[in-house]
Amino acid sequence: MADLSHNSTKNITSRESNSSSLEEELARVNKEIYERNVELTIHNRTLSILSKIYDIINTALGLQPTAEKLINAIVQELKFQKGFIALIDYKAKILHSVAVSDLNKTHASYLKKYKQPFTKLRIHLKDQNNICVVSTIQKQQRMTNVLYDILTPMVTEEVSEAISEKLHIQTTVLYPIVFGGKALGVLCLCLDKHVGALTRFERETLKELMELVSIAIERAKIYADLKRANKRLKELDLLKDEFVSIASHELRTPMTAIKSYLWMAINKSPQKVEQPLKKYLDISYKSTERLIRLVNDMLTVSRIERGKVEIKHLPFDIAETLQMVYEELKITAQEKHIDFTLEKNKAETYKIVGDSIKLREVFQNLVGNALKFTPENGKITIRILMNKKCVEISVSDTGSGIPKSEQKKLFKKFSKIDYSYSKHSRQPGTGLGLYISKQIVSLHGGDITVQSEADKGSTFTVILPQSKIT
Amino acid sequence: MDIYSSIVNTIIKQQTSIIGPIALSQAKMVAGIHFSDEGSADLQGDPKLVLDELVKKYEKLFGKASIEVCKDAVRELIPPVSPDILPDILK
Numbered sequence: 003m004a005d006l007s008h009n010s011t012k013n014i015t016s017r018e019s020n021s022s023s024l025e026e027e028l029a030r031v032n033k034e035i036y037e038r039n040v041e042l043t044i045h046n047r048t049l050s051i052l053s054k055i056y057d058i059i060n061t062a063l064g065l066q067p068t069a070e071k072l073i074n075a076i077v078q079e080l081k082f083q084k085g086f087i088a089l090i091d092y093k094a095k096i097l098h099s100v101a102v103s104d105l106n107k108t109h110a111s112y113l114k115k116y117k118q119p120f121t122k123l124r125i126h127l128k129d130q131n132n133i134c135v136v137s138t139i140q141k142q143q144r145m146t147n148v149l150y151d152i153l154t155p156m157v158t159e160e161v162s163e164a165i166s167e168k169l170h171i172q173t174t175v176l177y178p179i180v181f182g183g184k185a186l187g188v189l190c191l192c193l194d195k196h197v198g199a200l201t202r203f204e205r206e207t208l209k210e211l212m213e214l215v216s217i218a219i220e221r222a223k224i225y226a227d228l229k230r231a232n233k234r235l236k237e238l239d240l241l242k243d244e245f246v247s248i249a250s251h252e253l254r255t256p257m258t259a260i261k262s263y264l265w266m267a268i269n270k271s272p273q274k275v276e277q278p279l280k281k282y283l284d285i286s287y288k289s290t291e292r293l294i295r296l297v298n299d300m301l302t303v304s305r306i307e308r309g310k311v312e313i314k315h316l317p318f319d320i321a322e323t324l325q326m327v328y329e330e331l332k333i334t335a336q337e338k339h340i341d342f343t344l345e346k347n348k349a350e351t352y353k354i355v356g357d358s359i360k361l362r363e364v365f366q367n368l369v370g371n372a373l374k375f376t377p378e379n380g381k382i383t384i385r386i387l388m389n390k391k392c393v394e395i396s397v398s399d400t401g402s403g404i405p406k407s408e409q410k411k412l413f414k415k416f417s418k419i420d421y422s423y424s425k426h427s428r429q430p431g432t433g434l435g436l437y438i439s440k441q442i443v444s445l446h447g448g449d450i451t452v453q454s455e456a457d458k459g460s461t462f463t464v465i466l467p468q469s470k471i472t
Numbered sequence: 473m474d475i476y477s478s479i480v481n482t483i484i485k486q487q488t489s490i491i492g493p494i495a496l497s498q499a500k501m502v503a504g505i506h507f508s509d510e511g512s513a514d515l516q517g518d519p520k521l522v523l524d525e526l527v528k529k530y531e532k533l534f535g536k537a538s539i540e541v542c543k544d545a546v547r548e549l550i551p552p553v554s555p556d557i558l559p560d561i562l563k
Contacts, residue, residue, distance in 0.1 A: 033535035039490045040537055081550060170551070195552045201544035 048207045051079045052214060059218045064229070065089075068222035069101030072215055076191070077103040080204055083171050083194050086120050087179070088134055089187035089219070090127065097135055097187065099123035105169075112168050119156040119165070129155065137176040138188045144176040145197050152176075152190060170194040177212050181220040189215055243304050250301045257297060261290040299434035303415065306441045313445045314357040320393060320466075321352040324384055327365045334373050341381040342373075352386055354393055354466055356446050364439040364450075365395070368462050371435065372399035376459075391467070392448075398461040404454040412452060413440045476519035479546055479553065480505065480526060481512060486545035487530060487538070498533065502526045524559035531561075 058071045069087045077085040086102040102120045105113065113120065125132045127139065133151040137144040146152065150162035152174050157165070165171070171192040179186040189212070193200070200208075264287040268275060275283065305311045328344040335342035346352070365384075372382045380400040387394040404412065411417040416433040436450075443450050447467050454460035480499075487495035499505055499513065504522035506514050515522050530538040543562055546553055555563050 029533075032533060033537065036491060036534035037537045040541055043490045081548065194550070195547070199547050199552070201547045202540065203544065 044203045044206055047203050048210055051075070051207055052210055054079065055211065055214045055218065059214070059221060063222075063225055065219070065222040065226045066100060068218055072218055073101045073103045073189070076189075076211060076215075080191075080207065082191050083169055084120070084192040086123070086190050087187060087215075087219070088123055088125075088138075088190070089179070090138060090185060095127045097123075097125045097127060097132075097138055100187075109169055113165070116157055116161055116165065119153045119161075123153070123156060125155075131155070134176060134188050134190060137178050138185050141178045141180050141185050143178065145173055146176075147173050147196075149174065149192075173197050175208075177208070177215075179212075179216050179219050181216045186216065186219055186223070240308075243308050246300055246304045247308075250297045250304070254294065254297050254301075257290060257294045261287065261294060264290060296434075299438060302438050303434055306438065311360075311441075311445065313360060313442075315355050316358070317353055317355050318358040319351050320354050320358075320361070320395065321346050321350075321386055323358050323362045324365060324386065324395065327362060327369055328384060330366070331369050331373060335382065338373065338376070338378050338380075340373065340376055340378070343381075343383050345383060345385045347386075350388070352388055352393060356466065357442075360442045361446070364442050364464065365397070367435040367439050368397040368464070371462075372397055372401065372460075375399065375401040377401065393466050394463055395466075396461050396463040398459065400459040403456045403458045403460055404452070405456045409452055409454060412436050413450070474515075474519070475553065475557065476515050476523060477513060478549065479558075480515060480523060482545045482549055483523075483526065483530075483542045484513060486541055490541060491534070495530070498529050499526060502529055520557070520559050524561055527559070527561050 054075050055072065058068060058075060069089075073085045073087050076082070082103075084103055084105065086099050088097050088099045090097050099121055123134070125135055127135055129135055131151075132154050133144050133146050136142075148162070149166040149171055150157075150159045153162050153165070169192065171194065173193045173196055175191050175193065175197055177189045177191070179189055191208075264283055268280065268283050268287060302311075324344060324346070328342070332342060369382065369384065376382055376399045382397070382399045385394075385396045385398070387396075413436050415437045417437075440450050443464055443466070448465050451463050451465070452460060453463070484495055484499050487499075496511075500507065502522065502525050504515055504517040504519075505526065506516060508514060527539060527542045530542065539561060546558065546562055
């Protein structure tokens with residue numbers, strides 16, 4: 003009996019002990035889960051703020067708006083008293099405020115009384131009494147309980163104390179903004195408590211934020227630099243266009259006079275011009291012609307790029323234009339014994355709306371190129387095809403052709419193709435003809451394409467859309 | 473709302489964000505905390521003692537980490553709370 007009782011007590015003790023260890027285990031697991039939840043909650047809150055900062059990085063453009071959005075987001079989300087971002091101007095050797103968090107009306111008008119010391123903060127980099135400069139130069143986080151350390155020499159110590167009291171600033175923490183080892187500036191956060199009273203969430207968020215702030219500022223600076231450079235480039239481009247335009251006008255007049263006098267020397271001289279003088283004059287005459295062509299092309303390019311080219315939209319028969327080009331260049335083709343044909347349906351009219359003079363220049367250029375680069379006894383064909391959507395005019399030749407790698411260069415300014423394609427040409431071009439042609443066709447809403455194969459010839463096709471056709 | 477009620481409500485809110493509705497049910501078990509129909513807590517008796525009791529309730533269940541959470545909740549209050557009015561466990 004005594005044994006039974008002893009066993010029963012032993013069992014109860016054992017059960018109690020088991021139950022107690024189970025409770026302990028449950029409590030341990032409970033605490034562990036709680037701690038993990040704390041971690042998750044903090045990360046979640048931090049991530050939520052970081053996500054807002056990412057949005058600012060991705061949407062704000064320009065240094066000032068980015069800095070302003072950043073400082074307001076940080077101060078509002080972390081419920082700090084005030085904050086500002088100051089950046090270094092390495093040229094002027096100063097640290098100057100670029101963004102200050104918004105304040106309520108009372109505080110804003112109070113600071114106005116002291117000439118906005120946060121907004122107008124401007125400190126020489128040599129001023130080692132100012133903790134903003136020290137933190138930036140030494141690239142080290144700093145903090146101070148004395149606002150004068152931040153605002154010196156902008157205001158007196160008394161004024162600093164008054165501001166500190168009015169704005170409830172107890173501590174200011176300074177985080178240097180560093181990117182790629184280079185100090186960019188400093189982020190200052192004014193708190194109404196001691197830094198030791200920062201919560202774990204606030205500490206972790208600030209730690210994570212600093213890297214992002216540096217990236218955001220650097221990105222905004224790069225954007226601002228690019229914008230400045232782009233503006234300068236546009237100004238320079240305009241200057242270049244004006245220079246080209248003026249220089250070309252000034253060149254064209256004397257060049258035309260030189261050309262006329264050379265022609266008179268060759269053709270109207272009272273004495274017969276003997277060789278080799280005639281040869282020299284011929285070369286001079288052709289070179290002058292080429293120069294005038296180049297000047298004219300440059301003027302056209304300048305007008306196109308300044309948007310000064312006006313396209314007349316009048317109905318005309320494109321076949322008539324092509325016939326004129328054909329008649330004009332037929333003689334040159336005959337001289338080279340080139341089989342030159344214009345294929346069109348005589349019964350059909352090819353009425354389109356556009357600028358007949360400018361399009362004529364395009365076809366003069368395309369046929370001129372074909373004549374230039376097609377060897378003797380070759381073949382050049384102009385074809386017109388019309389359908390419901392567009393009119394297609396192609397100029398095909400049996401020249402040396404252009405390899406694919408060179409075709410990309412064709413419609414660019416001053417492009418020179420590096421191939422024997424030009425071996426049949428005695429006169430080098432200006433390198434602007436196809437560029438101008440492409441621009442004129444584009445202004446008509448059309449396009450020029452090329453199909454070519456080395457040693458087999460080329461076909462340039464001009465496509466003009468039906469929307470422009472009556 | 474007096475400062476203690478404000479502290480208690482902030483602590484309960486913070487704990488709820490971590491452990492969910494259990495934070496509220498635990499708070500309801502603390503003598504001296506009464507909830508209005510809107511769910512806001514009011515204190516009766518010695519507020520410092522009630523606050524101490526609430527923090528200890530959470531500590532018993534979730535350990536020392538829960539005290540830090542309570543301290544952080546108090547630190548986030550605006551304007552800052554003077555440590556003099558807080559129970560020792562929150563200092």
